Amino acid sequence: MSNLAKHIVWQEKRVTRQDRYRLNNHRSCLIWFTGLSGAGKTTLATALEKELYEYGIRSYVLDGDNLRHGLNSNLGFSPEDRKENIRRIGEVSKLFVDAGLFALTAMISPYREDRQLVRERFAKHEFIEVYVKCPLEVCEKRDPKGLYKKARKGEIQHFTGISAPYEEPLHPEIIVESDKQTLEQSVQQVIQYLRENHYLDDWQQS
Ligand code: ADX
Numbered sequence: 077m078s079n080l081a082k083h084i085v086w087q088e089k090r091v092t093r094q095d096r097y098r099l100n101n102h103r104s105c106l107i108w109f110t111g112l113s114g115a116g117k118t119t120l121a122t123a124l125e126k127e128l129y130e131y132g133i134r135s136y137v138l139d140g141d142n143l144r145h146g147l148n149s150n151l152g153f154s155p156e157d158r159k160e161n162i163r164r165i166g167e168v169s170k171l172f173v174d175a176g177l178f179a180l181t182a183m184i185s186p187y188r189e190d191r192q193l194v195r196e197r198f199a200k201h202e203f204i205e206v207y208v209k210c211p212l213e214v215c216e217k218r219d220p221k222g223l224y225k226k227a228r229k230g231e232i233q234h235f236t237g238i239s240a241p242y243e244e245p246l247h248p249e250i251i252v253e254s255d256k257q258t259l260e261q262s263v264q265q266v267i268q269y270l271r272e273n274h275y276l277d278d279w280q281q282s
Pocket of ligand 1: 113114157158159161182183184186221233234
């Protein structure tokens with residue numbers, strides 16, 4: 077606990093996590109997509125969200141670019157600001173998971189340590205790291221927002237992959253290779269993981 081919060085008392089709730097699982101008929105988790113800009117994190121997360129909807133699962137995509145318009149509008153791309161960006165989204169995700177939802181996050185989240193700190197905020201089965209792997213050359217060629225071009229010209233500082241690092245996950249739960257597989261294959265790969273690990277089972281109170 078930070079020193080600023082030392083006189084704040086945690087309030088217990090009357091609707092428990094189990095109650096929420098029963099109401100939704102499924103458990104909850106955080107699926108954390110990480111990878112370079114242009115690797116396809118948001119595309120995959122939103123396609124997965126649609127698929128989960130068809131399965132009757134309540135989920136919500138938290139997208140890095142979008143959150144930087146509001147919650148994180150005071151943050152830039154220095155290592156410290158990225159750390160705070162990831163921390164905040166980790167905490168928001170924790171609320172979503174506590175509320176009984178599948179939170180799907182799409183942030184570059186380039187630093188291993190920052191991702192690890194988020195992981196540590198969750199129980200083991202609640203956090204699923206998905207590395208959306210794609211070579212820099214391919215992301216740069218795609219350049220959907222024209223940002224790589226600007227970064228190469230020096231118009232954007234600290235651009236991930238060009239002038240700032242991306243630290244690959246060492247032990248992600250899932251790796252999808254967006255330059256080698258179709259979007260549908262990647263969605264089904266995640267679905268299969270969820271199915272095999274009982275995330276999609278009907279919730280039954282034991
Ligand atoms: S993170 O590093 O803090 O996780 P986040 O995912 O929120 O990044 O935001 C990345 C998005 O911001 C990129 O997809 C890109 O559209 C945009 N962006 C703007 N400047 C940069 C930069 N210097 N490095 C990376 N992405 C940037």
